[in-house]
Amino acid sequence: MLSNRKTVHVEWGDCDPAGIVYFPRFFEYFDACTNALFEKAGFGKPQMLKTYGLLGIPMVDTRAQFYAPASFGENVEIETRIVQWGRSSFQVEHKLYKSDVLLAECSEKRVWTMKDARSQNGMRSEPIPEEVKARFA
Amino acid sequence: MLSNRKTVHVEWGDCDPAGIVYFPRFFEYFDACTNALFEKAGFGKPQMLKTYGLLGIPMVDTRAQFYAPASFGENVEIETRIVQWGRSSFQVEHKLYKSDVLLAECSEKRVWTMKDARSQNGMRSEPIPEEVKARFA
Amino acid sequence: MLSNRKTVHVEWGDCDPAGIVYFPRFFEYFDACTNALFEKAGFGKPQMLKTYGLLGIPMVDTRAQFYAPASFGENVEIETRIVQWGRSSFQVEHKLYKSDVLLAECSEKRVWTMKDARSQNGMRSEPIPEEVKARFA
Amino acid sequence: MLSNRKTVHVEWGDCDPAGIVYFPRFFEYFDACTNALFEKAGFGKPQMLKTYGLLGIPMVDTRAQFYAPASFGENVEIETRIVQWGRSSFQVEHKLYKSDVLLAECSEKRVWTMKDARSQNGMRSEPIPEEVKARFA
Secondary structure, eight states, X not given: OOEEEEEEEOOGGGBOTTSBBOHHXXXXXXXXXXXXXXXXXXXXXXXXXXXXXXXXXXXXXXXXXXXXXXXXXXXXXXXXXXXXXXXXEEEEEEEEEETTEEEEEEEEEEEOXXXXXXXXXXXXXXOOOHHHHHTTX | OOEEEEEXXXXXXXXXXXXXXXXXHHHHXXXXXXXXXXXXXXXXXXXXXXXXXXXEOOEEEEEEEESSOOBTTOEEEEEEEEEEEOSSEEEEEEEEEETTEEEEEEEEEEEOEEEOTTSTTSEEEOOOOHHHHHTTO | OOEEEEEEEOXXXXXXXXXXBOXXXXXXXXXXXXXXXXXXTTXXXXXXXXXXXEXXXXXXXXXXXXXXXXXXXXXXXXXEEEXXXXXXXXXXXXXXXXXXXXXXXXXXXXXXXXXXXXXXXXXXXXXXXXXXXXXXX | OOEEEEEEEOOGGGBXXXXXXXXXXXXXXXXXXXXXXXXXXXXXXXXXXXXXXEEEOOEEEEEEEESSOOBTTOEEEEEEEEEEEOSSEEEEEEEEEETTEEEEEEEEEEEOEEEOTTSTTSEEEOOOOHHHHHTTO
């Protein structure tokens, strides 16, 4: 299974008055990591959206557990992989480390989503192309 | 059980190129709602931190499910309550509605946390004062 | 001249490890205030974009001066008005107060912008409709 | 004069419904670049704050001009230098390029700031140590 490891420098602006990463910023990190994994598989987001007429791969379910904080100025490493493919959804897993200590974990369920003016929310799910899945094997 | 209902106006800057709320912003909304619930209970965050020598109430576990998107310019309503008190942690639940349609749900586990220079991460958990819990009953 | 006054509650997540608003968040506040002014003039952003085929009103020049900090838990008031109309651009001014003390000021130059697939950046400026300007008089 | 060049990958979450960087995110980029310049000069932010008892280097005046947009998936290069030292303030300049095309420029005036419980805002400016200035020469 293809995985990606991305270093993130924790910025001053990512941290809250307690001096630690404000937790929604971790979800921004994780989102960037999912996109980086796709990019590693050959699907840069702008091209992927264009090629498949995608609106995006919106989140439908995510859970994160935070075991220890990270502070500004630190580097963390995030390891990302897709752990399960459904028909039109897939499951991503992130593990966030500081010097090999696991600080946080996150799982994401995302949906392969097209624009659809006739749908209630202006979008609909679609089966994920097999060629996409194949690039992560 | 004390609950709070907060209206959030979805801003242009909260939305991504798909035109819908970028999911980490929902966690910002939810965080603000937890603070608003405490404020309703009489614990404005600055005063609460001062009174109890708190560093904060950091997140240790959160899960959100997104059933339908929200777009810029819309108002959403978020209903927040504490569903369980532990010794030093507590569980918060948010339900996010647009015109009575449930768009998203979130659960949070947070910890009552003090500064502690001798701890590994500069902080430690503490038992939540009973007078705090009492204000939410 | 139409003006708008908007109260913003400074959130924990808007503040940095110094405990004060992280300055890019002020620009988010100001952006929301410009949209609120348009809404007051009868141009809710989603409708305005639809009606005029607008891509948005992107920023081309902005300056902010910060005279004193704001901290989490505080309410600030932001007064917004359009101080000048050009052919396809306009100038917005924000004044941010805490209990009548001026904490910050910001000026913005924005451009009335349409999608244009043939333009280099996929967009082009357009003359602002007179009926739009008229609503701010 | 010491300068720093930093590559920033424009993330999906940095962009607005127009598909381009939401302008407050540019200020986040610039802020990270100022910190990166200090780091290059030997002053990682956590250490710098500790060594000098600094609260931070808050912004007092900033102006940015945006000549052309940047979109998600693109890499931009930001060149940063300190262009003027005052007694307790300094001026930073950023130039943001995409493939050698100047997309944006920003100037910042920041103040060397210490905690001061007796000051009105809990902070006061201080003369910048000469040894700090010397590292940027």
